[in-house]
Amino acid sequence: MTQQRWKHRPEGSNWGDFGPDDQKGRLNLLTPEKVLQGIAEVRQGLAFCLSLPLDYPGGNAMNVNRLPPILRPLLRKGGVNMNYQYDRIEAGRPDVLSDDLAILHLQYSTQWDALSHVGALFDADGDGVAEPLYYNGFAANTDVVGPSDIADCGLHGEIAPHSTSCAHALGIERMAETCVQGRGVMIDLHHHYGDARTHIGYDELMRVLDADNVQVEPGDIVCLHTGYAEALLGMNKQPDAKALENLGTVLDGNDSRLLQWITDSGLVAIAADNYSVEIFPNGHGGDCCSVMPLHNHCLFKLGVHLGELWHLTPLARWLRANQRNRFLLTAPPLRLPGAVGAPLNPVATV
Incomplete structure (x- = not known):
């Protein structure tokens, strides 16, 4: 048995619960029984493509560091x-x-975040010095490495001379190996809150779950419909960054009760049709706190993968018209060893 890499784990984390070497996180709860539950939701045999075309959003107005394929x-x-x-x-x-x-800029369009995408400074060995770590105590510059020379990085879409970046642990291929197939659960925030920019905390989320009789159980993959990707498609690869900043619902990562619900629900992944799932940039926590507290909670502490820019509107509309909110979801990322994120073409079957 491998020696545990940490003496102390972050408060509220599940490090070590799936073993000292675990790299799958909460995807360990995506069992054969959960796959069968997903299959049981297939009644019509209709399939929905949940990916944007990978050349969307278009340009780099939304993120200057990410460019179209x-x-x-x-x-x-x-x-x-x-x-x-x-x-x-x-x-x-x-x-x-x-x-x-x-x-490809791997997180330009419809994507999954690998557990190596977001880490945090944390004193896991108790020596009084915080080290840069990722889920389950895997270390920056040892388990997740990158170049020190800017010449080895991709700039403005050009091909770097040689690549030295690699997530030796927690790469996106670990997610792909699970096949990411199980029961999806739609939470239709757009139906209740419309296009207005709305911060969704625990209370707002519970109102939607109660109104639509949505139940999230351990092993489920949650999809959040905000209408953002549908609006993005209408911009024809010329996104209006200012308009998008004020569009649609976003989860409030500052709400500790919302984060606790993510923990207690047992969900294995969250996929949203917006840009970052949560409020970003998050300025409410002050200089002391994470700029992405929900990413910190999910990727760093719990091993819960996050998906962004999924195209959920056609599926959400069909589910509501048919008074349903569950479906079979098949959503493995590209099996690209060492990558910290990857595009995918998720499919929902109802």
Whole structure:
């Protein structure tokens, strides 16, 4: 058995509950029984694509550090491998081939956060000095490493000379290995709060759950519908950053009762159709506190993955019209070893 990496764990965390080497977090609760519960929600055989096109939102007005995907054809025998006709080289061959590559900013569009995406400074060994750590005590610069030279980082969409970044632990491939399939539960915040920017704390969330008779049980994957991604699609890859800052509901990570509900509910992941799930940037906690307290609580303390920019409106409308809020969700990220986040094409089946 591996020696535990920490002597003290953060207050309210579940470090070690799934073992000293655990890298899956609350996805450990996504059991075969939960998959069967999800399958039991399939009655019509209808499937919904929950991903935005991966070239949305468009541009970099929403985040100057993340850029749209770049597609380029490969080279073939010194030529462009797009609409490549064999008969130019080998007479009589009928084949026409195309082959390309992609440069992706992995958290540009519909995405999952890996548990290596957000950590915190915490004194886990009791020596009086806070160290940069991630879920279950995995350490920055040991388990999650990156380059020290800016020349080794991607700038303005260009390809870095060589990559030295890698999450040796808590990479997104650990999430992908679970297949992320189970029962999804829709919480339709947009139906109750509309398009206005509204901070959703525990009380506001409970009103929605009670009104719609929504029950979240251990092992469920929660989807939060705010209408944000639907509005983003209407902007045709020219997002209005100022308008988006004032659009739709966001969870209030400063509400300790909301964070405790996440803990107590046993949910395994939260996916929202907005940009950051929670209020961001969060200025209510002062200089002493996390700028993303809900990310800190979920990714760092509980091992609860977060999804952003999912396209949930068509599914949410269908579920409401049919007086339902549960469905089968299949949502594995790209199995890209060492990545701290990844795009996906989640599918809901009802």
